[in-house]
Amino acid sequence: GDSVTQMEGPVTLSEEAFLTINCTYTATGYPSLFWYVQYPGEGLQLLLKATKADDKGSNKGFEATYRKETTSFHLEKGSVQVSDSAVYFCALSGSGSGAGSYQLTFGKGTKLSVIP
Amino acid sequence: NAGVTQTPKFRVLKTGQSMTLLCAQDMNHEYMYWYRQDPGMGLRLIHYSVGEGTTAKGEVPDGYNVSRLKKQNFLLGLESAAPSQTSVYFCASSYRTAWDEQFFGPGTRLTVL
Numbered sequence: 208g209d210s211v212t213q214m215e216g217p218v219t220l221s222e223e224a225f226l227t228i229n230c231t232y233t234a235t236g237y238p239s240l241f242w243y244v245q246y247p248g249e250g251l252q253l254l255l256k257a258t259k260a261d262d263k264g265s266n267k268g269f270e271a272t273y274r275k276e277t278t279s280f281h282l283e284k285g286s287v288q289v290s291d292s293a294v295y296f297c298a299l300s301g302s303g304s305g306a307g308s309y310q311l312t313f314g315k316g317t318k319l320s321v322i323p
Numbered sequence: 324n325a326g327v328t329q330t331p332k333f334r335v336l337k338t339g340q341s342m343t344l345l346c347a348q349d350m351n352h353e354y355m356y357w358y359r360q361d362p363g364m365g366l367r368l369i370h371y372s373v374g375e376g377t378t379a380k381g382e383v384p385d386g387y388n389v390s391r392l393k394k395q396n397f398l399l400g401l402e403s404a405a406p407s408q409t410s411v412y413f414c415a416s417s418y419r420t421a422w423d424e425q426f427f428g429p430g431t432r433l434t435v436l
Contacts, residue, residue, distance in 0.1 A: 211365075239422050248429075249429060249430075250327070250413055250415075250427030250428050250429050250430055251366070251413070251415075251425075251427045252426075252427065253424045253425070256424070258422065296365060296366070300420070300422050310368050310371070310381060310382070311356075311366075311368070311425060313365040313366045313367075314365055315363055315364060315365040316365055
């Protein structure tokens, strides 16, 4: 079945440091890929997405490129801020047909803490 | 627009008790989902619905039941709570399929003693 593997956390960075959170996936077909962010005490919200190979999703200074050859969707930001402290989840949409196409498969999440 | 709301926010149950979690969305979305979030496990899909009157099982459906009598509401029931159901429960909705953005509620923290 589909699966998502993302780097273990927690990750602690100083403000203005470069961020990379690795995400790789296993899926049949052609899934869409997502990064969701969960701020403390809140539900998840979509950060960015890419729907086909070589697409780049971007939002709020974060970027991720859909790499089919390496089955990866790594999240990057050039200069993190304290306000970026949150848990980040990589996810893929159901790549098959039928019931599987309705499901998002999530990675386990990576907690990011940014210190001033 | 309130988006996706969940009630209650917190609940403590004793083993064997029952309860219902309510999810409501005001975005006219067709699809609704219930997830549970456990430490180190990410989110796992319990049940989902692709429209009013329809429900289907997700990855971890055992011990839960759901109903979607109205398009805007999606109820999650625990008939006989067990300590293994201690978790944070999130409801989500999307316009159509999982390819569309899912909008999440703020969560319900449930503890089963």
